[in-house]
Amino acid sequence: VTEPLCVHDYELLARERLDPGCWAYYAGGSGDEWTLRENRAAFARWVLRPRVLVDVGEVSTATTVLGQPLSLPLVVAPVAYLRMAHPEGEVELARAAAAAGTIYTLSTMATATPAEVAGAVPGANRWFQLYVFKDEGLTRSVVEQAREAGYSALVLTVDTPRLGNREGQVRAGFNVQFGVPALGAIADAKLAPQDHFRELVAGATTWRDLEWIAELAQMPVIPKGIMTAEDALLAVEHGAAAVAVSNHGGRQLDGVAGALDALPEVVEAVAGRVEVLVDGGVRRGIDIVKALALGARAVLAGRAPVWGLAAGGSEGAARVLELLRAETELALALVGAASPDEVVRAHVGRT
């Protein structure tokens, strides 16, 4: 038995340490989990085209998203209820992201408030993920908490007018044991996540809402959950600062394409007007380089750092991020790019 060498190893450790319900929550998808599997399968449909005898004596994985510096082209994606994975949950994962030199995205459905996370990891750059609620006051309250705590971008989840049918959670008897303090009184209710959503989330949210939310938030807004060129164009028209191609990790609508397969049409549609992120199935540095080559500015990764968090707290999560950074550095070197900016479309082809 060696120490964990890659994200897959951390996934196995997390599976051992989490109770089956929590594992089902984090690892599972919706319906028949076809899209969950497609997220991984999509990466295997694209091959890297390595260029050789390029000077890669010095390789840096550092880049920026929205002008904000990152040590690698990866932002920690929002994941809910992290106290299930670790007693200090979101705070611990935010520490890891800061230690790794990248951005942590706090979920609306976090078990710590935006202020708590900000206070625990001062000086770090952070994003905040937003669900829009039926109760506009509640939405405003949450956005204001994020703004006041100095979050630097708003990741607006747009693929969840309702929660996907995550049957694996039901079969595993999953129940959230934690409240959501950012939601105030709701925090005490300890509702199952389905119940939170049925009661709270606004299915009627539209592109117009993006505009008042952006104005209220006074920070860049990144709609997350775009899977089509059509919606990418609408996002640009409605003032999105970037778009995140995502199928919610296979947790919302099953039967949707793997995220990487949707990336090219989105990149083509936005035509450089905004940055594009992508989310779903990232487990290796080569996945990140494929995403860069297809036009992503960076990836979002949720499960990978959570496996590290579950396996070893902040240190485990930071090690996962460092593994991914080192793998990305190696992949850049071997593909013949001294930095993310040197990765171009010709670095990938179809199988």
Next chain:
Amino acid sequence: VTEPLCVHDYELLARERLDPGCWAYYAGGSGDEWTLRENRAAFARWVLRPRVLVDVGEVSTATTVLGQPLSLPLVVAPVAYLRMAHPEGEVELARAAAAAGTIYTLSTMATATPAEVAGAVPGANRWFQLYVFKDEGLTRSVVEQAREAGYSALVLTVDTPRLGNREGQVRAGFNVQFGVPALGAIADAKLAPQDHFRELVAGATTWRDLEWIAELAQMPVIPKGIMTAEDALLAVEHGAAAVAVSNHGGRQLDGVAGALDALPEVVEAVAGRVEVLVDGGVRRGIDIVKALALGARAVLAGRAPVWGLAAGGSEGAARVLELLRAETELALALVGAASPDEVVRAHVGRT
């Protein structure tokens, strides 16, 4: 062990409860069962393209077929010999369809007469499936029974000039223990289904027969078993009210494409002149939405409600239909369509 969460769960329950011969009859296909598997595989070749930030605060699955209202875009397909699945067979399934707000299609080879089913579930909308017999008088008798009992459409099975070679039934020692009362004297014969067919069914039926049958039936006729653009055009020419794309659930000619893969060419051929239904492999709400996106007005589903019937009678079948309705509603919401009518071709793409 949780309660059944999806159609797959009901399938497992049905397998437990049915004797192996009946299971083989309902679940099996013909030959090497390649087409049976293709019916499912075809759905995985098409991906949903979800549109986001559409107002799906209110979603309705209701639609119409031939102008007749349905609570979801699904008609219960004809299945023979339902007393094998439940003591009250066809009547019980008709009750479930009515309770679910959709249409039940009674098979010619039913173990209850058209009148019995009509009498047991008054006020409900029903279709009748017809096999054309060598004995024209027998065909006329059956059509008249359906007409007099108030059935509102005739589903004319066109893919069964002979019965497919369903070897699984032979291997399982399957024998029908019930007669077919609609056929009168034949009802007592208790022939195996192959024998019913060899003796009764007219292999020489042609498109011209569709015309006198329609006139006799005085109701819309829907040829079921169309797998090509050529036949779709002939159906329209010969006065079909709608066409049903179907390979008879993989039970007739093995080696035929999955039904969903044949749908686009049929939809293109009929070019909106008649409605198109599709049948084969529907197990999930996302399957229904894919079919709608490819141009189907609704799907026909046989095995799914029969699994519910076998597992829990009328209540079980109604629960299967409600599960499929709820899944369809969720899929519509997540694809960004507030109703079946809002689903368009761009909601699907190829894998």
Next chain:
Amino acid sequence: VTEPLCVHDYELLARERLDPGCWAYYAGGSGDEWTLRENRAAFARWVLRPRVLVDVGEVSTATTVLGQPLSLPLVVAPVAYLRMAHPEGEVELARAAAAAGTIYTLSTMATATPAEVAGAVPGANRWFQLYVFKDEGLTRSVVEQAREAGYSALVLTVDTPRLGNREGQVRAGFNVQFGVPALGAIADAKLAPQDHFRELVAGATTWRDLEWIAELAQMPVIPKGIMTAEDALLAVEHGAAAVAVSNHGGRQLDGVAGALDALPEVVEAVAGRVEVLVDGGVRRGIDIVKALALGARAVLAGRAPVWGLAAGGSEGAARVLELLRAETELALALVGAASPDEVVRAHVGRT
């Protein structure tokens, strides 16, 4: 346990009854047996497009090849050393073919002479398969035996300048226990088949040889083993009466396409000037109908009747042929063709 219902069942019976070496000889292919598997896989790449409401009240599977009548579009392919499968080997299989109303092709490497087979089944139509030997006199002797015994076509194997590397035979310890009486003195040598070939077969045979052989044989010559349009054209130019698309059942060059996948280019190249046969992987009536739709006049089938022979002698082989005829009849009916001549290219499409 039911009686055998299809060719697969006979294959299982044959496997039980043959000793492992003989099984390896008949069932195996060359190299990694990729082409052996592709022969079956190729059939699954083509789907039948059934036409409905065609008058198929009467369906006949009868056809002709080279103007010679057949009860079904299938000729029994040449297979060597049939006494390994049954004490009366070739004679017994010839009886089955005659009983089934089709043509038996006797192999050069048979364990009975052309005259013995002809004498045992008088009145039946027979073809003879020829390998060209280094010793021209030996070739002439064999052809003359076939001519004098009244064989009506010469199937000239063109894909065997050397024997394929059939490692499975070596691993199974296979050794032929029978001589080849048509070869005269050689018959006593009881060489392993590899040795027969190494010593006897002419690797230097070319298209010019086809001409003197045809003249000597005074019967139509059908080159068997054509896998390209280029060779199909050469065959026509050099006077072939028909061509047989074949990869020798996956026993010669591994890595070659499945035979059915090579059929379309050959059919296109010959453009109706000669008939086209195809050989490899036929196990079902639907396989035969797919081959017809792609332009074959008939299929050659070797292993399928040999499984019948091994399982039940002449009767078993005849039953396999009748099963295939009945399946073909059913497939014709369900595809909407009352005879092989009514099958057209539009009856198949790609998966």
Next chain:
Amino acid sequence: VTEPLCVHDYELLARERLDPGCWAYYAGGSGDEWTLRENRAAFARWVLRPRVLVDVGEVSTATTVLGQPLSLPLVVAPVAYLRMAHPEGEVELARAAAAAGTIYTLSTMATATPAEVAGAVPGANRWFQLYVFKDEGLTRSVVEQAREAGYSALVLTVDTPRLGNREGQVRAGFNVQFGVPALGAIADAKLAPQDHFRELVAGATTWRDLEWIAELAQMPVIPKGIMTAEDALLAVEHGAAAVAVSNHGGRQLDGVAGALDALPEVVEAVAGRVEVLVDGGVRRGIDIVKALALGARAVLAGRAPVWGLAAGGSEGAARVLELLRAETELALALVGAASPDEVVRAHVGRT
């Protein structure tokens, strides 16, 4: 149990005889070993198109590379640390190559010096593989050793600015037990191969280095590790004598295409100006013929002869080479080519 019949058999023997760490070193790839598997899978995407009735009475597998004669279109690829596989390692494998009439390529990371190998197998033709070191003096020293020992071509590995992440080696606890005498003082250090590389290899090597190395070496230089048309063109421009398409046997960047799939674009780009070699996944004579048909002059094979070396020393390796030669001869005969020069692009097609 028969004697080994093919390379797969030798692979199994080698696996038995090598300790798990050495096995992991030779057999494994990097990352998830996707590219390792693709190297084999790529061969199955191309099918041979055999031509028949070509005179193949005499078939020769002999060819030339860079004008140097070879008994078959296969050069033994460089493999490091061969004393792990056999006490006499490189010398023993060089003997096998000479006995088989082909060229042995000695690795820079060999456990014998260029002079030792040359002295032990006098009169044989040999190539030398070069890694470029940070320390230019070390590079010069190694090149000079090769030049002075009469090596006839320099295989310049261009895909290894850093070593791939070969996790399988770490999991197996692999550690090199041998030094690299060509590197002089370093030879004593017995560093793990990763450490050799981290400390020694120049990630900053560029195309310009190819020029001074060629001048110093005074022999033809073959960049190995080209996977794109772009780099193939640069290689030609910078004076490469040939190019070797290779992904380093799946040991460098995982996620890269199978080598055979990259061959066509390289062949098209160089347009006959230099010869093209290909490396990765060769296990059968048909693989070699497919590579020839796609435009390779010859293949490089590393693992196959090493399995022979591990299983039976020089004799085992020579037998592997002879097996591949005999399989190539058979494949040439069956594809209708009397020599490698007669193989053309039309001898392969896509599956």
